[in-house]
Structure formats: C-alpha cells, structure tokens
Amino acid sequence: MSDFLFVTCQIGAEGAVKTEIGRRWPAFRFAFSRPGFLTFKLPAAHGLAADFDLESVFARAYGFSLGLVKAGAVANRGEAEKGEPHLLPEGTAEPGSFAGTEDAAIAAWKACQGRTVQRIHVWERDRFAPGVHGFEPNITPAAVDVHRSLFERCPQPQSLAKTASDPLQPAKPGEMVLDCIMLDDTQWWMGWHCANTFASRHPGGLISLTLPADAVSRAWLKMEEGLRWSQLPIPKGARVAEIGSAPGGASQALLARGFWVTGVDPAEMAPSVLANPHFTHVRRRSPQVRRREFRKIRWLTADMNVAPNYTLDAVEAIVTHPEVSIRGLLLTLKLPHWELAERVPEYMERVRSWGYNVVRARQLQYNRQEICLAALQKPFCRKPFHA
Ligand SMILES: C[S@@+](CC[C@H](N)C(=O)[O-])C[C@H]1O[C@@H](n2cnc3c(N)ncnc32)[C@H](O)[C@@H]1O
Missing domain, CATH: 3.40.50.150 (Vaccinia Virus protein VP39)
Structure with a gap:
C-alpha cells in the first residue's frame, strides 16, 4: 500500500481540501501542492481499503500515490513517444532527484506493486479557476495523447478492460485504475485507485459533456x-x-x-x-x-x-x-x-x-x-x- 495520497481539485479549493482532510483524517499530513493538486502523507499501517471513501466535498479525484514521472519530451507533443521519463522512488514528494531510466509507463506499472491494472485514467491538473480565461475543466487532447501512449506501452495488455483504449470511458466499479495526472508539460504524477463511486469511475472525476447549441445558459x-x-x-x-x-x-x-x-x-x-x-x-x-x-x-x-x-x-x-x-x-x-x-x-x-x-x-x-x-x-x- 502507498505512503501518500494524491488529490486533484478546482483551483482555489486547495485550502478547503486541506481543511476537510485535517478535520476528517487528522493523521494525514499535508506534503506537497501545486494549484489544483495536493498530496498527503498517510500514517504508517493506515489500513485504508483500496476503494476507501475520502468523504471530501472539494476533492474532485484522489488515489494512492506512486510518485512523480518526468516526461521531458512531452513539452513537444510530437516527441512524446521518444521521451525518456523517470519515476521517482515511491512516495518521494519533491521533484529534482530523478531515479531510474525506465520508460514511465513500465515503471509506473511496476510501481503498482503487482496489482493488475485494468484501466488508465489520464487528466491534466486544472490550469485556471473555472470560467477564468474561459477555462472549463475537461479531459484535454494532451491527456488523450498521453493515455494512448501509456495504453500502447502497457506491459500486461491482457489484463486491461475491453474498453480501456477509450480515454473517456468510465471504469466499472471494482476496477483497478492506474492514474496519471499531468501536472505540467514535463511532469506527471502517477497513482492508482480502485473505482467505486460515480466520480472515481471517471478520469479525474471529470465527465465529458457538450453544451447543446440551443442551451440558453451554462x-x-x-x-x-x-x-x-x-x-x-x-x-x-x-x-x-x-x-x-x-x-x-x-x-x-x-x-x-x-x-x-x-x-x-x-x-x-x-x-x-x-x-x-x-x-x-x-x-x-x-x-x-x-x-x-x-x-x-x-x-x-x-x-x-x-x-x-x-x-x-x-x-x-x-x-x-x-x-x-x-x-x-x-x-x-x-x-x-x-x-x-x-x-x-x-x-x-x-x-x-x-x-x-x-x-x-x-x-x-x-x-x-x-x-x-x-x-x-x-x-x-x-x-x-x-x-
Ligand atoms: C445563476 S442564476 C440561475 C441560472 C438558472 N438556473 C439557469 O438555468 O439558467 C441565479 C438566479 O437566481 C434568481 N434569484 C435570486 N434570488 C431569488 C429568489 N429569492 N427567488 C427566486 N429566484 C431568485 C436570480 O433572479 C437569477 O436569475
């Protein structure tokens, strides 16, 4: 079981997430954050079930943390395939001391500690608060590209769910999901969770809706x-x-x-x-x-x-x-x-x-x-x- 928990949320809601977790889970220690992304160190022998309910209003998605992956070539989308990302030792919270030279996907799968991954969720950390610069949280084309790349490099393709090639398809309850959160163009945070609730079945807790052309308001x-x-x-x-x-x-x-x-x-x-x-x-x-x-x-x-x-x-x-x-x-x-x-x-x-x-x-x-x-x-x- 992992030592850290990751959480993604709306930009601006980080303080609310910290307060909620501090109140409900006083033994979790805040570790690291970027706007819209936080990690918490879990207590030793926490005994949390793989599909435990964080009981958070402001966490859009959460899971157990595997570590940080540097995906240098992702800065240039066309070069993503040639990237040589590295995975930090599990639980290392600070970027900077990259270890290993294996391909990110393979390393992430290995770091899943033998769990059978059935689906991959990839999403970008929010860039702005909703509505600022017209921003709406969503699964972006960049996340779809990374999903494809991870899917194609899966070391155990036979264990993936039938619809796992679809980056938007929700997971079925009970499925083991490998999470990849794109913090920015060069760094991904890897984690995993067991799908259970409506939100945990969707990548990043995001559903893809299109505002109908005749809708009179958002x-x-x-x-x-x-x-x-x-x-x-x-x-x-x-x-x-x-x-x-x-x-x-x-x-x-x-x-x-x-x-x-x-x-x-x-x-x-x-x-x-x-x-x-x-x-x-x-x-x-x-x-x-x-x-x-x-x-x-x-x-x-x-x-x-x-x-x-x-x-x-x-x-x-x-x-x-x-x-x-x-x-x-x-x-x-x-x-x-x-x-x-x-x-x-x-x-x-x-x-x-x-x-x-x-x-x-x-x-x-x-x-x-x-x-x-x-x-x-x-x-x-x-x-x-x-x-
Ligand atoms: C965010 S807008 C609602 C958008 C709307 N639900 C839609 O689907 O387009 C807020 C609305 O609340 C209305 N409002 C504010 N106070 C109200 C009250 N006491 N009773 C009824 N409507 C109220 C305002 O007139 C305004 O139209």
Whole structure:
C-alpha cells in the first residue's frame, strides 16, 4: 500500500481540501501542492481499503500515490513517444532527484506493486479557476495523447478492460485504475485507485459533456452533471421545481429528461423555455410564492445567486411546510468567500434536520465557486395532506 495520497481539485479549493482532510483524517499530513493538486502523507499501517471513501466535498479525484514521472519530451507533443521519463522512488514528494531510466509507463506499472491494472485514467491538473480565461475543466487532447501512449506501452495488455483504449470511458466499479495526472508539460504524477463511486469511475472525476447549441445558459452543464452524480431517482413525468430558474439552461436539462418543471424566478425566462408546454414560470421571488404551488411537486432544485444561508432559508420554508412533501433536493450553494467552505458540514446538517437522511455534497466539475448538495428522503414519507 502507498505512503501518500494524491488529490486533484478546482483551483482555489486547495485550502478547503486541506481543511476537510485535517478535520476528517487528522493523521494525514499535508506534503506537497501545486494549484489544483495536493498530496498527503498517510500514517504508517493506515489500513485504508483500496476503494476507501475520502468523504471530501472539494476533492474532485484522489488515489494512492506512486510518485512523480518526468516526461521531458512531452513539452513537444510530437516527441512524446521518444521521451525518456523517470519515476521517482515511491512516495518521494519533491521533484529534482530523478531515479531510474525506465520508460514511465513500465515503471509506473511496476510501481503498482503487482496489482493488475485494468484501466488508465489520464487528466491534466486544472490550469485556471473555472470560467477564468474561459477555462472549463475537461479531459484535454494532451491527456488523450498521453493515455494512448501509456495504453500502447502497457506491459500486461491482457489484463486491461475491453474498453480501456477509450480515454473517456468510465471504469466499472471494482476496477483497478492506474492514474496519471499531468501536472505540467514535463511532469506527471502517477497513482492508482480502485473505482467505486460515480466520480472515481471517471478520469479525474471529470465527465465529458457538450453544451447543446440551443442551451440558453451554462447552468445546463451543472444540472446535467448534478443529476448524473447524485443519481436522484426522479421518475419520468415527475414534477420538479427550480428556484432561481432564469434564463433556463437547467430547466432545459430537466425538461429533456421528461420532467414537468415549475421555474420560480423574478427574472425573465428564455422564450424557448417558456414555449415548452411542460414548463410553468412563477415570476416571483421564492418567499412570495404561495406554498400550495408546491403541493404536487416532489423534487426541488435551487440555483440562486445569493449566500448559502439565504438559499437554505428559502428551501427550508418550502420543504418544512406541512402541506408540502418534497422527496429530494439538488441545490447549488454559492461560496462567495472560500471561508464558507468550512461551513459545508453545517449546511449538510441543516438539510438533514429537515428529514433528509441521504445528504451528499460535491464541488462539481461545472461548479464555479459553489458546491452541489443532493438530499433524499429514503424511504419517502409523504406528509398527510391538509387541504
Ligand atoms: C445563476 S442564476 C440561475 C441560472 C438558472 N438556473 C439557469 O438555468 O439558467 C441565479 C438566479 O437566481 C434568481 N434569484 C435570486 N434570488 C431569488 C429568489 N429569492 N427567488 C427566486 N429566484 C431568485 C436570480 O433572479 C437569477 O436569475
């Protein structure tokens, strides 16, 4: 088992990751970081299972660390094949003392300590915060190239999964994954993990979505990712309310899944959304909406450009009303200051106190300085109806 853990996250979220890990795993010692990338020294004989849950909101991906690979020729993409990368002895955190001259892939496989690698995940560390210079975290063409190179050099091709040649194909639960994080053009960090959750099955916790040409806002991406990650069991034909729905990208994602959507927002919805017969616009602020408007609604999403406690106040007023029975929630909580990240456990506790027994949160790939919180009542206990 490895001595170090690696974590990748959104640029700016490093402090939040350190705080979360310090609170949940006090024996892990922060070791090394670059923007969007951190390592932690694990305690001796930590006994962590290969697929252990880090229980982190801000870690987009994590795994056991193998070490740093210098891939000098990658600076010139065309030369990547001729590179002579080197792998650091396992767990060495500082670059500079490169050891060995073996090909990076072979060395990385050897460093997997005899584990049978079934899949390879390659991704680049984020270069900017989402939205800065138009940056969106994604699997880049450079990562696809490196994936191909590692795949072709695999010393045990017979052990790879059938679809392992596809750099975007998610791993199956239980598969052993070799991780390659491109820190920059010349250095890769190698690691491994056992796929388990939705995020750990995707390379770098990244899913590849393309904003449809007719999407009226980027919120389509957030909603689509939130629905996939949370796996809320919303049945086709369900009634969903969105608080903070304008101009309507998220509503489009919900409508495309066959849901009936009530959008609550004082701002204007895009005409194409208003034209959908399954969409109703309640053009008011949420406190001004009569509770009876929510009586037939079982699922509630919120994406308001306000502080988290305001969003939670607005949602609480709806879900705790005696005439309203909401089974599940998908909330965007904005973090106008990174210090608010420390209060995420408090926000989750508040949602639990409303009767939601499954509450999870994650900073999604398409979230900016905000998180997604999913909550479910399982089993669902509808409140007795009061006319
Ligand atoms: C980030 S935008 C929402 C984007 C939207 N979900 C989409 O899919 O295009 C935030 C919205 O929250 C709305 N908002 C802010 N406070 C609100 C409130 N109390 N009730 C309803 N909407 C609110 C704003 O009018 C604004 O349109």
